Amino acid sequence: MSLNARFSLRRQLVTRLLWPVLVLVAVAGILAYSIGLHFANLAYDRWMYDSARALAHQVRWIDGSPKVTLPQAAIEMFEWDDIDRIYYAVTGAAGEPIYGFDGLPELPAALRSGMSPAYYDGMIDGRTVRIVVLRLPAPGGAEAVTVRVAETSAKRNILAKEILLEVLVYQALLAGAASLLIWAGIRSGLQPLAKLAEEIMARTPADLGPLLADVPQEVRPLVHSLNDLLTRLEATQAAQKRFIADASHQLRTPLSALQIQAERASRENDPDARAEALRRVNASITRITHVTHQLLTLARADPASEARQRFAPIDLARVAREVTTEWVPIALTRGVDLGYTGPETGAPVFGEAQMLKELLGNLIDNALQYNYDGGRVTVGVAAAPAAILFVEDDGPGIPPEAREKVFERFFRLPGSGGRGCGLGLAIVKEISQLHDAVVLAEPGDGGHGTRVKITFKSAPAQSFS
Template structure:
């Protein structure tokens, strides 16, 4: 399943900025709208209460009865002020109908007195003549010399004006918030474009680079958050440079080292073709066989060196038994030791497996090169001892009874193709790559390699980091 293709970074940044902003603006718009409606309701209720009080002032007692003198001019004034239809009802002391609209919805039993005003007033919603109305019910004391009591004055108004005002508030709020979102989107787009400019410059610099230019980029060219990416790119190009340099070195070394034995083989083959004496021809063919063996050994070592460099770039270390790996190599090279009558022995911690973190193939290659070198440079009838220890750290020792290496040359033998005088005498067909391969693989495993004097020859010691 292929990886999901990512879209525009600018678009994603704008989306992540504007989407939450739009949600917040919507929440704010709802809050502003509700607050505005509450303020509008308070203003309309105050106006409705003023109308009710104005009507209450015209309620008196005349002839022992409650009367209301409400001219139509006053009602017209109320309707002009509220922009809605006005309905009223005046009830006497005993609840009898006095004036107005007798079917106006009564005050509900569960209505609560308004705490916003000192007057004894109640506000409630009702439906009258198939339209919603808001009604203010005010208890007004009335009295004269003959009687006293409390009359009820109800004034209701249709909600047309309130609805018109609420719609206006809503549209105004949405318009302002929409302008705010658009302004924020424009500013965010400009800001994102400005912020991404260093990244665009880095992109242009990458595109302008020559294919062979693997130098690093300056992290100071980009923002702090992008610098880890630039550092990772620089690290990757550094590893790539190392890998390419190793391949170039391998090609140069291989072409240089293989040219001589191939030339010798060609010369020996021409001599064999010109030889008429069977004995002389046999001697030349035997020489060709020896040169071929030496060339095959050199080619194998070159390939091992190249594989060590390639695998080092991709190696993943894992827990590996060093004890088992050394035993395996000993079994594989036992036949080679038997041909030279060499006593190949193993010495390990009794009943214990020494575990290290390693790349199994490279670890096997390193041990095989050490043991192969020891067998090649140990004379007939000699001894080679493989020793594994766990304390104070995982340790591998390969000790032989060969001629050894002078102390002055023990650092240089880890260089590719270097061979001292004693090594050329002891093994004329050597390639000078065995210890170079050992050093490269040991470096990958964060291990140290040391050459020291053994009981009768040379002792190679590799110390590994302790396994977690």
């Protein structure tokens, strides 16, 4: 899995929130500018309209024809403006000049009749002008008169620039504030993740307890999975530590003894004594091999191991018959009658065959080892209602107070001989637990001997399909 360094939740959130907000701010700015411009133009248009009306008042009808007479003071008042130039004109019905400036841009065809007042734009001397048109109906059916006032657009342009500047400043402030709020919001929103990361960073391999950071609901599944993993890691680590402790404890002494025995054998000159010393070396090696085997089996059967991943449907009856057959020759050497009772095949369980063989081997080994010579040992399987596996002997039995203790690691009944190291039943218990089965030591039939019984959970039918 490759980590994408560019993939950052914060960056993603910022990009996804900030850009739309900035676009919105920009759109709002454009709207504010055009609304401001519209109303400013409206105000100037009104002012021009008022001028045109004042001029219209001066139109007199003398002998049915229109005349305009304006005192110089009034003309100056009309034209007075320190920024813009103002032009005015009164024309007759056919457009013939009656009064005022003669060079106003021609009326557009659409405005020649109809609406009054009307406005249009044009050019005078290379400068844009805004023009208001006012039409005066003539009294007594005489010809109509058109009054027009034009104004260059310097003031309008200055105001447009001022509005634009104002809007830009406010939009910039707004965008800045929005970015700041978004950034701070995302930062504080992601704070719990940062805290979680800190807590994980602070962990050492020895500190595998659950994570306690208070995280938002959305992150809780992640923390749950992490805690699950930590729990399993902790169990694995504990199992490993226990194995190392057990192994060093169980192997160190026999290995030192073996070394001494081997040295002694090498120094021995007498052939008989040498043979005896070598026999001891051999016995030690056998014991060490056995302990090592038991320790490794126990480690493999640990619930924290990966054994469950190898589980498959297994025919318990077949496995039991196979293992029993393997042990018959050993039973014969001890004069023990080893037999099997149960179905030929069947008794399905979900598990691992090698482990179940190990389990059964340990039980048969015990039953042969701790039985009287010439005793009887029975391996049994029952399929219903749940699969059951048992090994029964008619030996001395296990005293009631020790029936639980025998499953502990390294526990042996006082006086138990043989090469045992006290791990067999611990292995049986671990393998049983791994298979969700329950193990029990009880007296055999008629209250004699020992029966160790393993009851499996009835396996769901689909596990075997």
